[in-house]
Amino acid sequence: MEKEILATFRATTAKPDYLTTEKFDAMLGGWGVFNLGIWAAANVIAKEMQKGRNMKLEVTNEAYTDVDDIAKKSVKKLMDCGADPANAALATATLLYWAGVNAQCGIPCPNRKLGAVARMAAGVPSGRVASIPTEKLNNKISGFAATLAIYEALQKEYLAPFDAKLLPLGLGGSPFLGHSAIGEDHLFPELGEKLTRIGVRAMLKAYESAGMRPNKWLSAILACSAALEIIHPDAFVGEEYGPFLLTRTPEVCGMAAVEEAEMPKVIHIRGTDEELKTAKVVGDFALILKDCGTPTVVGMIMFNETCSIIREGAVLGVGRAGGPLLLPLNHWVTSAALALYLLGRGATQEETVTAIKKSVGMFIQPEDATVATNILARRAEFVERGPVTDAIIRATEPSMCNSILKRATFAYEILKNGKTLEELVKKVQERHIATIADGTARIMSKVLNRNIEYIKFKEVKPGAGRRTHKFAKRYFAFDGYVDVEVKVDGKVHRMKNLLADVAPKALLSGDKETMSTIATVSMAVTELLNSGACSMDVAVCACMAAAMGMDPKEAAERSAEAANVIISMPWPGLKNAAQLAADIVKELQ
Amino acid sequence: MISRKEFLSRVMILGQYCYTERGEITVKTVFTALKSFLQKDESKRLEGLLPSPLRELWQESPFVEVGYDSNKDYIVLVSKIGNYPYKAAAERDVKIVFAGIREFMDESTINELISILPDKEIFEKSKSCSLNGSAENFL
Numbered sequence: 001m002e003k004e005i006l007a008t009f010r011a012t013t014a015k016p017d018y019l020t021t022e023k024f025d026a027m028l029g030g031w032g033v034f035n036l037g038i039w040a041a042a043n044v045i046a047k048e049m050q051k052g053r054n055m056k057l058e059v060t061n062e063a064y065t066d067v068d069d070i071a072k073k074s075v076k077k078l079m080d081c082g083a084d085p086a087n088a089a090l091a092t093a094t095l096l097y098w099a100g101v102n103a104q105c106g107i108p109c110p111n112r113k114l115g116a117v118a119r120m121a122a123g124v125p126s127g128r129v130a131s132i133p134t135e136k137l138n139n140k141i142s143g144f145a146a147t148l149a150i151y152e153a154l155q156k157e158y159l160a161p162f163d164a165k166l167l168p169l170g171l172g173g174s175p176f177l178g179h180s181a182i183g184e185d186h187l188f189p190e191l192g193e194k195l196t197r198i199g200v201r202a203m204l205k206a207y208e209s210a211g212m213r214p215n216k217w218l219s220a221i222l223a224c225s226a227a228l229e230i231i232h233p234d235a236f237v238g239e240e241y242g243p244f245l246l247t248r249t250p251e252v253c254g255m256a257a258v259e260e261a262e263m264p265k266v267i268h269i270r271g272t273d274e275e276l277k278t279a280k281v282v283g284d285f286a287l288i289l290k291d292c293g294t295p296t297v298v299g300m301i302m303f304n305e306t307c308s309i310i311r312e313g314a315v316l317g318v319g320r321a322g323g324p325l326l327l328p329l330n331h332w333v334t335s336a337a338l339a340l341y342l343l344g345r346g347a348t349q350e351e352t353v354t355a356i357k358k359s360v361g362m363f364i365q366p367e368d369a370t371v372a373t374n375i376l377a378r379r380a381e382f383v384e385r386g387p388v389t390d391a392i393i394r395a396t397e398p399s400m401c402n403s404i405l406k407r408a409t410f411a412y413e414i415l416k417n418g419k420t421l422e423e424l425v426k427k428v429q430e431r432h433i434a435t436i437a438d439g440t441a442r443i444m445s446k447v448l449n450r451n452i453e454y455i456k457f458k459e460v461k462p463g464a465g466r467r468t469h470k471f472a473k474r475y476f477a478f479d480g481y482v483d484v485e486v487k488v489d490g491k492v493h494r495m496k497n498l499l500a501d502v503a504p505k506a507l508l509s510g511d512k513e514t515m516s517t518i519a520t521v522s523m524a525v526t527e528l529l530n531s532g533a534c535s536m537d538v539a540v541c542a543c544m545a546a547a548m549g550m551d552p553k554e555a556a557e558r559s560a561e562a563a564n565v566i567i568s569m570p571w572p573g574l575k576n577a578a579q580l581a582a583d584i585v586k587e588l589q
Numbered sequence: 590m591i592s593r594k595e596f597l598s599r600v601m602i603l604g605q606y607c608y609t610e611r612g613e614i615t616v617k618t619v620f621t622a623l624k625s626f627l628q629k630d631e632s633k634r635l636e637g638l639l640p641s642p643l644r645e646l647w648q649e650s651p652f653v654e655v656g657y658d659s660n661k662d663y664i665v666l667v668s669k670i671g672n673y674p675y676k677a678a679a680e681r682d683v684k685i686v687f688a689g690i691r692e693f694m695d696e697s698t699i700n701e702l703i704s705i706l707p708d709k710e711i712f713e714k715s716k717s718c719s720l721n722g723s724a725e726n727f728l
Contacts, residue, residue, distance in 0.1 A: 243602045266607040272674035275607045346677025355674055 003588040004547040008408040011547070011581035012539045013400070016375035018577035019539055021532030021569055022329045024379045030082025030298070033330040036380050037081025038091055038302060041074040042336040043386025045099050046343050048073065050387060055096070055344065057105040057112040065112075067101055071121035081383060085122040087299030090292045093118035094285075094306045098337050099344035103284035104234060104248070111234065115291030127294030129226045134207075134218045135304045136297050137317075141206045143222040149202030150195050150226050161190045178232060185238035188249045192231045193256040199223025200260040215317035217282075218304070220257035224286030227253045233287055254283030268311040270322060270362070271338055271355030281310075305331050309338045309359075315447075323363040324443050325526055326372065329533050335359065335373045335395075336380070339388040349391050356395035364439035364527055367403045368534035374400045375534075404536060411544040421545045421555065425562035428537045432566050433457050433528065440524035441486075452520050453487040460528060460565050464500035477529050477568035486521050493517045498525060531566040535574075538563040542574050543581035552578035591693045593642035599692060604685040613646070618671035619686040620650035625670075626663050626707050635705050638698050643690065663707040680711065687715035 012018050027036045049055060053066040071092050078088035093114045097103060104113045119126065129143035153159065167177070177183045203219035228250060235249045242251060258265060258278045267278045285307070289295075295303065308319025321331035335356055342352040356373075363369035374396035377389045407428075414424045437455040445452045463473040464481040472479040482498040495502045498518070506514035542559035546552040556575035560567050567574075601612035624632050624647070636647050655666055668679035691699060691712075706712050 246602065246605065272678070274674065274678065275611065277605070277607050280605075342675060345675070346680070347675035351675035 002412060003585055004544060005405070005408045005412050007547040007581045007584035007588060008411070008540055008543040009401075009404055010584055011543045011577050012404055012408075012536065014577070014580055015573075016379040017573045018580075019371055019375050019534060019536045020329055021535050021567060021571040021573070027330055028081050028383070030084065030087075033298060034078060034081050034083040034087065034091075034302060035305065035330055035333050036376070036383055037078040037083050037088075038095065038306060038333040039336040039376065039380030039389065040081055040384035041077045041091065041095055042333075042340040042388040043380070043384040044073050044077045045070055045095055046340055046387040049099065049344060055100050057102050057114060057117070059106050059110055059112075061110075067096065067112075067114075068117055068121065071096065071118050075118065075122045077384060079122075083302075084296055084299065085124045086119075086127070086293035086295050087302065089115075089118040089122035089124055090289070090295045090299050090303050091306060092121065093288045093292050094303055095337065095340060097284065097288065098306070098309065098341045100341075103250070103287050106234065113233075113287060113291050115288035118288075119291060119293045122293065124293040126291070129222060129229055129290060131294045132222060132225070132289060133295075133297045133300055134215060134222070135300045135317075135319075137207075137212045137215060139210045139212050140297055141203070141210055141212075143203075143226055145202045145206035146199030146219075146223040146226040147229075149198050150230070153195075153198045154230075159191055159194050161186045178235060181238075183232065184236055188232050188235045189237045189241055189252045192227050192249050192253045195227035195230055196223050196253040196256040197260045199226045200257050204261065213317075216261040216263050217307075217313075217317040218300075220254070220261045220263060220282045221286045221289060223260075224250065224253040224257050224282055225290040228286055228290050233290065248283075250283030250287045251277075251280050252283070253286065254279035254281070257282050257286075263316060264312060267316075269338070269341065270309050270311045270313075270334065271357075271359035272342070273311070276310075301331065302333065305333045306337045308334045309341055323359070323369065324439075325523060326363055326365055326368055326530055326533050328530055329372055329376055332372065332376055335377070335392050336388050339391045343387055343391070349387070349394065352391040353395040356392055357399075360396065364443055364523070365435055365534075367399070368536070370396045370399045371403055371536050372534045404540060407536065407540040408544060411540050412548075415544060415548055421541065421550065421558050422562045424545075425538065425541050425559055428541060429563055429566050432531065432537050433460060436524050436527045436531075440521070440527065444520055444523060448519060450520065451489050453490075454485075455521050455524055456485045457524075457528075458483040458485055458494075462564050464497055466500040474564075475569050476565045477532070480525075480529060480565075480568075482525055482528070484521050484525070486517065488517065488520050495521075528565060529568060532568045532571065535567060535571065538567050538571075539574060539577050542578045546578035546582040547585040552582045591640060591642060593645060596642055596646075596689060596693060600686060600689040603688050604682065615671070615682045616646050616686050616689075617650045619667060619683055620647050621653060622663065622667040622670050623707075624650055625653045625655050626666055627705065631705050635702065638694075638702050638705075639690075640693055643693070664711075683708075683711055684715040687712050691715060 017024050027033055048070045053070060057067055074092040075088045078091050079085060083091060097114060101114055106112050130147040132143040134140045171177050200219050200223040203223055204214040207214035231249055233249055236244060237247055237249060237252050241247050263278050265278055266275050268275055305319040305321050308322030310318045313319050313322045321327045322334040338359055339352050339356060342355055360366060360369045360373055373392060377392040381389050411424055437457055441452040441455045461481045462476040464479045467479045480499050483496045484498055485494045503518055538559050542555045545555035553575055555578045560571060560574055597609060597612045600616055601609055606612050636644055639647055664676055664680050667683055668676050671679055673679040703709050703712055
C-alpha cells in the first residue's frame with residue numbers, strides 16, 4: 001500500500017472528530033442535546049445486565065431493588081454528560097424500558113412505576129403533563145394542549161358513564177369501585193378512552209395550528225398521559241380490553257390514542273422486525289412521562305430519539321435520527337438504544353452486530369450512516385465503555401475501514417494523475433450529491449407510493465440570494481441555492497432556487513400540486529443541508545493532499561472551499577486531520 | 590375439550606402477540622422444528638399425546654430437512670425455521686407454546702411428553718401463572 005494512502009487512512013480515523021463537522025465535546029455539556037450521555041448510560045445499564053441484575057419491577061417486600069440501583073447509576077452518568085436531572089430521569093426510564101424493564105407493577109404498596117423510579121433516582125420533583133413540552137420540530141407545543149381540552153370537556157359535559165352523585169358515602173378510593181365491575185369494566189376504561197381521544201385531537205390540532213406536521217406519536221403519548229393524570233393509572237380492566245393481570249388502563253388509553261391518531265396497531269423494531277403492540281408501547285410511555293418529572297425540550301428530543309428504534313419512526317414522528325435521513329449527529333442514539341434492547345432480550349453480540357448492520361443499512365446513505373454511527377460509538381467510549389459500544393464498533397468498523405480506504409485510494413489516483421485538489425473535491429462532491437439523489441428517489445418512491453424515476457440536482461451552491469451576509473453566502477446550510485429536476489410518474493418537474501423561492505411561495509399560497517412535487521425531493525435537500533454530519537469525503541481529500549506534500553493548512557482550506565455544499569458549516573478539525581496526515585507520512589519508512 | 594381457537598387465543602395472550610395469526614404462525618414454527626428434529630417414531634408418539642386440536646396443528650406443520658448444525662440444537666432450528674433475528678427470541682416463543690400446551694394436558698401426559706422432547710429443561714421452565722393461580726410473573 002502507498003504510504004500516502006496509509007497516512008490518510010490513519011489521520012482521518014485517528015479521532016472521531018476528524019470525520020464530522022459536529023462538535024463532540026459540546027455534546028457533553030448538555031447544550032442542545034446529551035446524546036453521548038445516552039450512549040454512556042446504555043453501556044452502564046448493559047454492564048449491570050451482564051452482572052445478572054434483576055431487570056424487572058416486581059411486587060417484592062423490599063425498599064430498594066436492582067432497578068432502583070441501576071437507575072441511580074444511569075442518572076448519574078447522564079448528568080455527568082450534561083443532562084438536566086429531569087431529562088436524566090426520562091432518559092433513564094426510557095433506556096430501562098427498552099432494556100426490558102416493565103413500566104409498572106403493583107398494588108397500593110409496593111406500587112412501582114418506572115417513570116417514578118427514575119425520577120426518584122434523579123431526586124427531582126414530580127411534574128404535570130401540562131408542563132411537558134414536545135420535541136422541537138422547528139416549533140413545539142406542550143401537553144398543555146391535551147390537558148386544556150380535557151378539562152374544558154370535563155366542564156362542558158358529563159364524561160363518566162354514571163351519575164357520581166349517586167355513589168354512596170365512603171366509596172372514594174375503595175375496592176368496591178376500584179377493584180370491581182364499576183371501576184374496571186366501566187369507569188376507568190370508558191372515561192380513559194374519552195379523555196384520551198379529546199387529548200389526541202387537541203394535540204394534533206395544536207401542532208397544525210403552530211405550523212408543524214402533526215406528530216402522531218407524541219400526540220398519542222401526551223394525551224394518554226393527560227388522561228392517566230385523571231383516571232386510575234394502575235387499574236386492571238374488563239376482559240374485553242385484554243387479559244386479566246396483563247392489561248391495565250394505560251394500554252386502554254393507548255388503544256384509543258392509536259385509533260384517534262390513526263397510527264398502525266403494530267409497530268416494529270429496527271433491524272429485527274419484531275412486532276410490538278402500538279397501544280401497549282404508547283400506554284407504557286404515557287405512564288413513564290406522567291411520572292418522570294418535567295423534562296425540557298432537549299429531554300424530549302432525546303426521549304424521542306431513544307425511541308427511534310421503532311422502524312415506523314420516521315412516519316409517526318418517533319425521533320428522526322433512526323433513518324433514512326442522515327441528521328446532525330447530536331440527535332443520534334438509535335444504535336445504542338437498539339443494542340441495549342437486543343442485549344436486554346438475550347441476543348448475543350454476534351446477533352446484535354447483525355441487527356445493527358441491518359438497521360444502519362436502511363439509510364439513504366448507508367456508508368455515511370455507518371461511519372457516523374462508528375465515530376459516535378468511539379467518542380462515547382471516552383465516557384463509558386461497555387457491551388453496547390463494543391457491539392456497535394464491531395458492526396461498523398469493517399465497513400468504515402472499507403469506505404475510507406476506498407476513498408483514499410481514489411483520491412490518491414486522481415491527485416497522482418495530475419488533477420488539482422479542487423478537481424478531486426468537485427468529483428467527490430458530485431458523487432456524494434448523486435448518491436443522495438438516487439437514494440432518496442429509491443426510498444421516497446416506496447414511502448409516497450409514486451414512481452420517482454430520478455432526481456437530478458442541476459445546481460447546488462451556497463448563497464440563494466436571500467441573505468447578504470458573507471457567512472450565509474459561504475456556507476450552504478445557511479442560505480442554500482438548489483435547482484432540481486425530478487421525474488415523477490412519467491412527468492418531469494424543474495424547480496429553480498427551491499429553498500428561497502419555490503418552496504415558500506408554494507406553501508404560503510397553498511399550492512398543493514407544487515408541494516406534492518417538493519415532497520419527492522425535500523428529503524434529498526434536507527440530506528444535502530445535513531451533509532457535514534459525516535464529512536469523510538472531504539477529510540480524505542484534504543488529508544491526501546497534505547500527505548502528498550501540500551501544506552496542511554492550505555489543503556484544509558482549499559478542500560473546504562471546494563466542498564461548498566457537503567461542508568455546510570465551518571470545520572476547524574479539518575486542518576488538524578490534514579496536519580496529522582502530513583506528520584504521519586513523513587515518518588513512514 | 591379445548592378448541593383450536595381457544596388454544597391459539599391462549600398462546601396469543603401468553604405471548605402478548607399483536608394479532609391472532611401470529612399465535613398460529615408461532616405454534617406451527619415450533620411444531621415444524623420439533624417434527625423435523627425428532628426421530629420418526631418419537632414424532633409419531635408425540636403426535637399421539639396431543640389433544641386433537643393441537644394434533645391438527647401438528648399435522649398442518651410441515652416436516653423440513655435439517656442440516657447437521659441445526660440438528661444439534663433445537664432452539665437454533667426453531668430460530669432458523671422461524672427466521673428469528675436472535676436465538677433468545679426463538680427460545681421465548683418456544684416457552685410460550687410449551688406453556689400453552691401444558692395448560693391443556695394432564696400431569697401424566699406431560700411427563701410422557703417431556704420424555705420425548707429434545708430440550709426438557711425449557712419445557713420444565715415453561716409454566717404459565719394459570720397453572721397454579723400464582724401471578725408472580727405478571728404483577
